[in-house]
Each structure stands twice: as structure tokens, then as C-alpha cells.
Amino acid sequence: MRKYLLLLITFFIFQFSSDAQLKASKLIDNALIKAKEESKYVFVNYRVESCELSKKLEHQMTNETCKPLYNTSYIVVDIVLTEEKAKTYFGSRNDMAETNSKVKGFPFWYILDNDGNFIEMSYDANGNNIGYPTTKKKVDEFIKIVGKTSKLTKSKLNILANTLHEQNNEQLLSGK
Template sequence: MNFRLLLLCCIFLCISNVQAQETTETLLTEAYAKAQAENKNVFVKFEASWCGWCKRMQTQMKDSELAPLFDANYVIVTLVTKETKRLKGLENPGAFELLEKHKGVKAGLPFWLIFDAKGNLIGDSLDAEGNNLGCPSAVNEVSVFLETLQKTSNLSETELQMIGETFRSE
């Protein structure tokens, strides 16, 4: 009897941990509504669990000094895509299609897009030559990143410098 109870508990725990990821459409609809209410833009970042540069960008954006700057200017949406077969369940349905629509499939991860509160694209991670900045770290990549942030936010020059120093220093 104890074995059956233990087995039943294990099955219940396994089932309760399996959750479908929210769809891209749902996440974006919620983000646009929040962005309109808070007078912000929407920063969409595509990532995968295997992507070291994605983790680095996530860490930098959540830095104790930078997180308030990003949060004051953007509603941030993280979409998981391009996972390995074993981890496909982590993907947000529709993320790959959005990535494809904005020419990000072959660009690599992380890939990011910035939309206004109405869903119009106002910035992306492609430089003038069409190369993905990803998680910017080189001086020229960080410069393009900061230009994009400047055009799509109310960040001050001092705040942009703080972001630039963090992204260049790691």
C-alpha cells in the first residue's frame, strides 16, 4: 500500500511540473497592453537554454543597477526558441515564427526586437550590415545597441553610459 501511495505521489508531482509554455501571441498581447498603460515600449528577447550569450545578456539586463533602467523604459518579454529536441517543451509556441518573420532564424541567439506599444517594430538587433548584435560586447556592437536604446527609450546619457560600461566590461 505504501508503495502505491508513493508511486501515485511521484506521478502527481511529475504531471504537475509539466506545463505548457505561454504562446507568443498571449505574451505579446499582455506586453502591449502593459506598455500602453505604462507608456513604455516592448523589448522582446529570443533565447534558448543552451545559449551562453543569452544567459550573459539576461544577467547583464538583470544587473542590480541596470534592471531598473530597462524596467522603467520597456516591458521585457523573453521568448524561448530553437531548443534541442529534448527540450522543445521549453519553447514558446509562435516564437520561431516571429523570429522568422523578422529575419532572425539564421542570425543566431540572442536576437532581440523592440516594438512600440501598438506592436510596430522600432528597433532590432541587426546592425547596418544585417549582422546580429546578439549580446553586444565589442565596442562597435555596444555602440549600435546604445543607439537603438536611445531611439526607443527615455534613457539619459548617463544611464546609457552605465549600460554601455556593463556590456563592454564582461
């Protein structure tokens, strides 16, 4: 079921641009080859260049503290959509801004095993898009997924959680 949902979402994202779809497909295919060689999973992140939450997730995954942690378990593929592509998908800038806090928006990500099988997606148990986790509950769900699909220890997962909480201006978990 999840695989078909993902294919449907990917189709809508790239419905008007076969070049973009081919480019994304090639990036993912190359990542799968590298992931197989390194016994890792592939973390595919779709984001919109003008979306603040997309920028926050990119920053969290690429900052000097977190990037090495993600890189121990994942080959990260960052697929960036232009604002124009996002407008095609969402209809208007207002819709796009609203989607940042709604169920099915950007960023959207999924995790593949190194054979290309879907392991996890950015949806919680209720079908809500975690995307960039902006609440403690979403951070906990994000960390649960990363913990399940990575080689990270509990203390390293706490580092990831703490950086998310810092970006969200929340109290740090490590203080408990």
C-alpha cells in the same frame, strides 16, 4: 521589410511547436497591454537556454544595476527556447555554437511600440545580428538603439554600456 523578416524568423523558430508560438504570442500581447498603460515600448528577447551569449544578455538586462534602467522604458518579454528547439532550428549543437558569433543567431531581440509596430531589431546597418553585443562596435550600436527607443539619459546609457564592457572584459567608457 523588417516586419516580414521578423515574421519569417519567428515562423522558423516556432515551426514545430504551435503551443510555444501561442505562449509567446500571449506574452507579447500581455506586454503590449501593459506597455500602452505605462507609455512604454516592448523589448522582446528570444534566447536559447543553453546559449552563453543568451545568458549574458539575460544577466545584463536583469542585474540590479541595469534592470531598473530598462524598466523605465520597456516591458521586457523573455522568450526562452530549449536546446532541443534550438537544435531544430540550427540543425546541430555545433551549428548552434557557431551561430553565436555569426550573422543570424541567438539571442535575437526586437522592440515594438505599444501598438505592436516594429521599431528596432537586433540587426545593425549591415544586417548583422547584434544579439548580445560582444565587441565595442556592437555595444555602441546596441546603446544607440536603446538610446533611440528609451527615455534614458546619456549617463544612464553609459551605465548600460559599461556593464556590457565589464562583461566583455573591456575598458570602461566612463574613463574617457
